[in-house]
Amino acid sequence: MSALSDLLAFQRQTEALSQVMGRLGWDQETMMPPGAAEQRGEEMAALESVLHARRSDPRVGELLALAEAGTEAEKSQLRLIAHAHARATKVPADLAAELARVTSVAQGIWARARAADDLAAFLPTLETVVRLKRIEAEALADGGDLYDALIDDYEPGMKAAExxxxxxxxxxRLVALRARIMEAGPTPEHVAGHFPKQVQLALSREIAMAFGYDMEHGRIDLAVHPFSSGSGADVRITTRVDEEEPLGCLYSTIHEVGHAAYEQNIAEDYRLSVLGQGVSMGVHESQSRIYENQLARSAAFTSWLYGRMRDLFGDIGVASPEAFHAAVNRVASGYIRTEADEVHYNLHIMLRFDLERALIGGDLAVADLEGAWNERFLSDFGVAVDRPRNGMLQDVHWSCGLFGYFPTYSLGNVYAGVLHEALRGDLPDLDAALAKGDPSPATAWLRERLQRHGGLRTPRATIEHAAGRKVTEAPLLDYLDAKFGAIYGV
Incomplete structure (x- = not known):
């Protein structure tokens, strides 16, 4: 046995335990009885202690010093293991366990506070989470920017200043486009009617499989906040259902399938290794957003979806495929990020980025967060927040301690814009397939160009290798101007 093989065998067990940790999180959000929250917190803390001990184990450092890599994959594995080991050794084991315990319990407290519109019930817990995340950031930053240290968990190498x-x-450009649309006059029709839960779920399953989701290695469940979990042979997604509004279910499903397809399509040789998962949350989000928006909200795909929904539900409140396309892409200043149109979505993210950067930097107190949120929301969206669940209680991320995660959503949109420009260049007849409800030419392109490589390259290099061009925001903004300019005549 060589140092390299010993190291990779040790890492394989760590990755397997990490998958178990993820499954506990999935269960907490979907199946766990509500009364089990405190015990689950202890279970998560215990497992995090084991994982932290493995990631910071001195033997990892010793093996890294001795290991010799020959292939590109081996070199990438050593790079990623070294990065994770260096971070883990900076965080005290008791802090890692306490964060796991507190954030596990915090999710249940957040869910109850959100359901009751009771912000006061959540603020003490959020205070604790923020305090612990600042301590963690201080340990990781080595005197540098605290928020940069947290971003690195989700988008390695990215900085807040960038x-x-x-x-x-x-x-x-987003604000200017929004202004033109708001001044354009009549808004598109709404989808309207009654859409039974089980029919929605059946259609969401059908669409998920059309987008390449492998149900033999996955499942679809319900959650308050849809998410994807797992990698390799076990990748699960969740969605939500409102019997008066079916688009939330369908497009949440497609979004999560983008995440899940990335994980399912990574080369089997990489499973249970540091390469066997998405390379960053920004790249992950590029897959979910391109599936959901550039593909599933295109005029070609919505023309097929309109017919399919009419078959299943009858009258859906809009009179034509063109009207349905406009309804699916309707621009409105809504409260909820996950329901936001493509024009407003990045404004939601910028709000959260600025606020959590101020929280971690110590420039904003948790007690003042609601006021800061509501003031910024009114300024950006022209609408006053009416209740906490439509404001700062809407997202689960802060209860989970996921500070530094939010900006990767917009970064994913930028990445998706670059990929979509390249994809369309290579697939000039894509709309003909989409109009038949068949996105497989696009999903196959993404699988071969990006998804199967997993964590082989750095995030930016992953996108640039797939697209064959540099990452800039221009393709995304040009796409938005063209798409919504056509829909709204602006």
């Missing part, structure tokens, strides 16, 4: 500059370039 994100701020990117958002600063995007914001003027």
């Amino acid at each position: 994100l701020a500059a990117l958002f600063g370039r995007m914001r003027p």
Whole structure:
């Protein structure tokens, strides 16, 4: 046995245990009885202690010093293991366990507070989460920017200053497009009617499989906040159902299938290794957003979906495929990020980015967060927040301690814009397939160009290798201008 093989065998067990941890999280959000929250917190803390001990084990450092890599995959594995080991050794074991316990319990407290519109019931818990995340960031930052240290968990190598500059370039064009649309006059029709739960779920399953989701190695369940979990041979997704509004279920499913397809399509040789998962949340989000938006909200695909929904539900409140396409892409200043149109979505993310950066940096107190949120929301969206569940209680991320995660959503949109430009260049007849409800030419392109490579390359290199061009925001903004300019005549 060589140092390299010993190291990779040790890492394989760590990855397997990490998958178990993820399955506990999935169960907590879908199946766990509500009274089990405190015990689950202890279970998560215990398992996190084991994982942290393995990731920070001195033997990992010793094997890294001795290991010799020959292939590109081996070199990438050593790079990623070294990065994770360096981070783990900076975080005290008791802090890692406490974060796992607190954030596990916090999710249940957040869910109850959101359901009751009781912000006060959540604020003490959020105070604790923020305090612990700042301690963790201080341990990781080595005197540098605290928020940069947290971003690195989700988008390795990315910095807050680079994100701020990117958002600063995007914001003027997004605001200008929004203004033109708001002044354009009549808004598109709404989808309306009664859409039974089981029929929605059957259609969402049908669409999920059309987009390449392998149900032999996955399942679809319900959750308050849809998500994808797992990798390799066990990748699960969730969606939500409102019997008066079916688009939320269908497009949440497609979004999560984008995440799940990435994980399912990674080369089998990489399973239970550091390469056997998405390379970053920004790249992950590029897959979910391109599936959901550029493909599933295209005029070609919505023309097929309109007919399919009429077959299943009868009258759906809109009179034509063209009217349905406009309804699916309707621009409105809604409260909820996950339901936001493509024009407003990045404005939601920029709000959260600025607020959580201020929270972690110590420039904003948790007690003042609601006021800051509501003031910024009114400024950006022209609508006053009416209740906490439509404001700062809407997202699960902060209860989970996922500070630094939000900006990867917009980064994923930028990545998706670059990929879509390249994909359309290579697949000039794609709309003919989409109009038949068949996105497989596009999903196959993404599988071969990007998904099967897993964590082989850095995030930016992953996108640039797949698209054959540099990452910029221009393709996304040009796509938005063209698409919504056509729908709204602006």
